[in-house]
Amino acid sequence: MKRDGRTFDHQTLEAIRLMAIERVRxxxxxxxxxxxxxxxxxxxxxxxNA
Incomplete structure (x- = not known):
């Protein structure tokens, strides 16, 4: 199932971003x-890149 990031509130999306970047690092x-x-x-x- 694909998720549409636009449906998440800003706080949730920011937490996902930070966790994802940390995992890559x-x-x-x-x-x-x-x-x-x-x-x-x-x-x-x-x-x-951001």
């Missing part, structure tokens, strides 16, 4: 991290 593959949250693969790269 700890060595997990970005594609695997974002898949575990159910978001589109390109989303994680936007978060990393």
């Amino acid at each position: 700890e060595g997990e593959r970005p594609a695997d991290v974002i898949a575990s949250y159910g978001f589109n693969r390109t989303t994680i790269y936007k978060w990393i």
Whole structure:
């Protein structure tokens, strides 16, 4: 099931972003991290670059 990030409130989405970025910094593959949250693969790269 794909999730639409636009349906989450700002606080929830920010928490997901921070957790995802931390997991990538700890060595997990970005594609695997974002898949575990159910978001589109390109989303994680936007978060990393920001």
